[in-house]
Every structure is written in C-alpha cells, then in structure tokens.
Amino acid sequence: MPDLYSRRSFIAGVLTAGMLSTAAGYLLTRRTPVKLTLVTGADNTGGRNLLINLWNRFHPDVTIEVVTVNSATQDQYDKFISTKADIYNLDVIHIPRFSARDRITPIGPPDGITLLAPVQRVSQVDNDPTRLWAVPFNTDVGMLYRRVTDKLAADTETALDAVIRENGQFVGQLAIEGSVTDEAFVINVLEQALAQDRTILDDRGVVSTSLGQWQRALRPLADALRENRIVTAAGEENTNALFQQRDLRYMRNWPVWYPAIDRVERKKPGTAAIRLGRLPIGILGGQGLAVAKDSEHREEAEAVIHFLTGMPAQKLLATYGFAPTAQEAYNDPEVKAAVPHLEIVRSAVEDAHPRPMRAGYADFARVFRQHTYDYLYRRVELTDGFVEGMQGALR
Secondary structure (H helix, E strand, C coil): CHHHHHHHHHHHHHHHHHHHHHHHHCCCCCCCCEEEEEEECCCCCCHHHHHHHHHHHHCCCEEEEEEECCCCHHHHHHHHHCCCCCEEEEEHHHHHHHHHCCCEECECCCCCCCECHHHHHHHEECCEEEEECCEEEEEEECEEEEEECCCCCCCCCCCHHHHCCCCCCEEECCCCCCHHHHHHHHHHHHHHHHHHCCCCECCCCCECCCHHHHHHHHHHHHHHHHCCCCEECCCHHHHHHHHHHCCCCEEEECHHHHHHHHHHHCCCCCCCEEEEEECCCCEEEEEEEEEECCCCCHHHHHHHHHHHHCHHHHHHHHHCCCECCEHHHHHCHHHHHHCCCHHHHHHHHHHCECCCCCCCHHHHHHHHHHHHHHHHHHCCCCCHHHHHHHHHHHC
16 A cells, blocks of 8 residues: 555645645734744644644744643643643533633634534534634544455454454553543443443433443443453553554554554555444544633634634645544545545544533543443442432533
8 A cells, every 4th residue: 555655645745835825825914923822732643733833934923832731631621721821722522611611712613614513513602503612623533443464355344342252352442551541441431332322422422320221331341351352551552552562453543543553554464454444433532722711812813723723724634644623624535535544534423422511521531430440340330329420520
C-alpha cells in the first residue's frame, strides 16, 4: 500500500496550500495587536498545530498562543478555568459543565458544513440547532482494529462479543494506571456493555438504572477477564504497544491512531493489512472549540474557531487521522481517496452513543469506574449502590 501513503501525503500538501488562501480570507486588521490564548490538551498528530501556524502566518495582528494543559477527564474543568483563556478546546464530555457554570458563550457554526447528527446533538444549545456551545473540531468513536494475515482469504468483520471469546487475541483499555487512564477504562467498559445490550446507554446518553440489566451486560466481560481471554492495557498508547509487540489480532482504539499503526504494522512479513471495523456501538468522543465567556476578544475568537473548524480544515485534519465532524468532508473525493477507511468511521460515528451529557459527568465516571473495576477485578458484586451512585451523580 505505498501508493496510499504517497497519495495521502500529496493530498495533505495540496490541502495545506489551499488553506493559505482560506486563512487570508479571514484577514482581520487591528491597530492594536491581539494575542488569543487557546487552552487545550496535547496534540499528538501535528494537525492542529499546522492549522494554528497557518492562521498566525496570515494574521500578525491577531495571533493564537497555545497553552497546553495536561489533565485527566476528572480535573480538566479545574485546570482549564485556572488558566486565562479566550478559547477552550474541550472534550465533548466537558461541554455541559462549562456551559452550566457559565464559563463559555454560544457561537454559530462555520458556513458550508453540515454536522453529523450525533456531533450536532452533543454540541448545540438546547432546542436551538443554530447555536453551539462549542464548535466541533473533530469527532471520535471507538473502533475495532484487526490484523489481516492473508489478503486472499475471506476477511469479514468480527463482532466484539465473538472477539472476547477468543483466547488472548484482543487488547483494549481495560486496565488502570492512575487517574489519567480512568476515562479510557470507563469508555471501554461502556462499549463492552453496549455490545451485549444496546439499551444500556441510549443515543442521547441516558444510562440504564436497572441493576439486573448491568449485571447481565457485564457478565461476559467479567468471564473473559477472569479466564484471561483478554489482554488488558492502561491507556491508548500502551494498547498500541501491546497490539504491536504481541502481533495480536484485534485491538480497540480510536481511529486517529490508524495511520501510525498501519504504516508500521503492514511492513511485518506476517501482516498483510491492518483494517478498521465497527464496534456494535462505539462511544462518541471528540473535541470542540468554545469561546470563553470572559474573553475580551470574542469577534476575533469566533473568527479563529471558524477557521479551525471549517470545511478546508476538516479535510486537512482527516489526512492526519482525525474523524471529521462534517458530512461534506466524508463526501469529498480527494479525502475519500486519501483515507479510504473514513466511510466505516462515519458509519460508526452516526451510530455512536455519547456518555451521559450532564454537568455531573465527572462524578458519574468516578462512581462507574469504582464499582465496575471492583466487580471485574475484585469479584465484588454490583449492588443497588452502583445504580444509586450513578443517579446521584447525574441529578
């Protein structure tokens, strides 16, 4: 597949050149220069930094300064608001808390994009699809990677429940090493539960409070872990490492890792290809750019956000492995040719379920992690305290 990567690099170069004129189209002139502060987590791909550099090149009077804040899901709110910002780059799960605490202000979407329905729902102001609390920068969804050893043999997607019945051929983020990996564990457990019962968490993020339903949905995962049929890892990068080191057949991870994984793994003599498949229902992820309520430069911040999230930016980010937020990016012929697995990513995003979109999500995740970890690894049965804890956190 060397032609694929040559084409992907070529398309990325063409899109980058095209973005120069797009950046110029947002030209703002000021007598007094403004430096906007964008508070965000780390960028492991370089795609976001490229877009920011393009903006700064054409806007010497309105520049973006990136402040990278390393945080876990539980403490992102506290760490972000303690840093003076004009723009926040928020994990989707934090949007409700920032809006409930009056830390961000609504904004309209950029022109010329149609957000995928699940992405729209988790970002928009209640009952007003024309206003967003945060403009989606990228979306995300859990995917099932599979190693193909013979391209001539039949290669059909395997369901997740069948994968965990195999002996030691699947690795996912089902271990914990400190609070930074807690959220990955929560997401993976939710996806395993959804593979057994799609009503355990609905497409609006409403979680079941039936104890019996949770006991039934998590029993296959508990059995697989106790019988050592699953390779467990803490966090995304550790999962990648185990998948590669042990030549495992399956891995659960986000699509953004696909270019790096595929480029290396397909060079192995025993690997013909790495392919992406859907989980029965993946958990919706992603990030959105929001204007800080106390920013003194709202007009400039909105212009920056529209540049970073508009159609040209979406196409460019797709070549870096990001899942686009807009329907138009998935339909673009150049992007489809450069990133042929995007269609299955789109299908997974459109069927994905969000986590409970409430201001109390961090407390929910803490309760969920504690009870399910104790159940899966310490054989502590789930009780009414589990569902009562979830209900209390989401009130």
